[in-house]
Amino acid sequence: MLGVEIYRLWRAGRVDLPALAGVYRRAADGFGSVRHDDRQWCALRAQLVSVLAAAEGQIEEAAAAVCVAAAEYARADAAAGADFDRLRAGNAEGPR
Amino acid sequence: MTYEGLMERACEVQRMAVAVAQAGLGADAARRVAVEREFADVPDAFRAVSGFPDPARFLRLAADVDDVLRGLSTGDGTDRPANVELARIGGTAAALHLWSGSAAERFRQNFLEPWPAFVRNQYAVGVVLHRAVVAQAEIWARARDDAGQIAERALQALAACKECTRTEWTVTFTVVASVAAVVAVPLTGGASLAAGGVAAVAQVLAATPPGEAPQTSFSADDPFEVIERVREAIRMLLGHVRERLDAVAAALEGTSSTVSDRPELFGWQ
Numbered sequence: 001m002l003g004v005e006i007y008r009l010w011r012a013g014r015v016d017l018p019a020l021a022g023v024y025r026r027a028a029d030g031f032g033s034v035r036h037d038d039r040q041w042c043a044l045r046a047q048l049v050s051v052l053a054a055a056e057g058q059i060e061e062a063a064a065a066v067c068v069a070a071a072e073y074a075r076a077d078a079a080a081g082a083d084f085d086r087l088r089a090g091n092a093e094g095p096r
Numbered sequence: 097m098t099y100e101g102l103m104e105r106a107c108e109v110q111r112m113a114v115a116v117a118q119a120g121l122g123a124d125a126a127r128r129v130a131v132e133r134e135f136a137d138v139p140d141a142f143r144a145v146s147g148f149p150d151p152a153r154f155l156r157l158a159a160d161v162d163d164v165l166r167g168l169s170t171g172d173g174t175d176r177p178a179n180v181e182l183a184r185i186g187g188t189a190a191a192l193h194l195w196s197g198s199a200a201e202r203f204r205q206n207f208l209e210p211w212p213a214f215v216r217n218q219y220a221v222g223v224v225l226h227r228a229v230v231a232q233a234e235i236w237a238r239a240r241d242d243a244g245q246i247a248e249r250a251l252q253a254l255a256a257c258k259e260c261t262r263t264e265w266t267v268t269f270t271v272v273a274s275v276a277a278v279v280a281v282p283l284t285g286g287a288s289l290a291a292g293g294v295a296a297v298a299q300v301l302a303a304t305p306p307g308e309a310p311q312t313s314f315s316a317d318d319p320f321e322v323i324e325r326v327r328e329a330i331r332m333l334l335g336h337v338r339e340r341l342d343a344v345a346a347a348l349e350g351t352s353s354t355v356s357d358r359p360e361l362f363g364w365q
Contacts (some may be wrong), residue, residue, distance in 0.1 A: 027168050035157075048221045048355070
């Protein structure tokens with residue numbers, strides 16, 4: 001995996017997905033803060049707020065998992081790089 | 097006449113009805129008192145339509161909901177410009193193709209792939225909430241106008257009674273023809289949410305043609321009949337208001353049922 005690809009993955013988990021979660025959080029908070037005294041309206045609003053909050057939760061969970069995955073891929077790449085360096089050092093003379 | 101002046105008008109209707117009815121009674125005190133008693137309830141009859149809420153309050157709610165709704169708009173079949181933060185999800189999804197494992201698969205299958213349908217369906221529910229408060233604002237604005245109209249027509253009819261001719265007048269119940277209507281999000285049928293297409297949102301957004309405002313004719317020979325017709329018109333107005341509010345409540349309840357019955361259509365697992 002190329003470094004730029006790992007960076008893109010990390011950025012999705014660290015920046016893009018949290019931004020999307022923020023959209024849902026603001027929408028849930030926004031609907032939640034509208035004060036109305038109509039029973040049916042408030043019931044539907046409560047459902048929509050739950051839907052939006054659930055989406056926010058799913059996205060945040062995914063964002064955290066993506067960051068962990070990106071870190072693991074980077075570590076694996078570093079280990080692969082070290083292996084490569086070691087193998088290359090053992091064959092310093094090159095092909096005959 | 098402003099709606100705030102409705103009760104003053106109601107008292108004027110009462111005074112005029114008493115004056116017209118007493119005109120031919122001379123000095124017969126007992127009958128004069130009986131006439132006053134007959135019309136004593138006129139202000140109370142109008143009181144039933146004098147406490148309609150201020151439509152501006154509902155319009156402020158609509159503006160608040162509109163602000164929030166803009167955040168959920170993808171611009172795809174919606175009536176609000178796209179939120180650019182939502183538009184970036186395509187790039188995010190592309191970056192996530194490198195992410196593997198069961199959590200990644202679950203997120204892709206349960207969220208990313210159906211997300212365009214989820215967000216449209218979530219938006220459609222928001223539209224129903226918005227339309228409901230706009231409809232309520234219009235119902236109360238028209239109901240207030242109609243209440244004023246009943247008082248004005250009553251005064252005109254009472255004035256005509258002075259001339260000893262049978263008087264006829266009409267009241268147009270404009271509340272019945274409220275332009276703003278609200279429909280529940282469609283769960284079944286070609287444009288259903290289940291199909292995940294933009295058509296369902298379009299159906300919720302579609303303007304419903306206003307109903308016909310019924311013109312109800314009243315006629316009376318004397319102030320007693322005029323006031324009886326006024327009481328009748330007030331009862332009719334209350335009935336029409338109830339009917340319109342029930343229609344809004346039905347759309348809200350229908351949408352609530354859809355969300356409860358099919359949460360997966362909204363990404364609510």
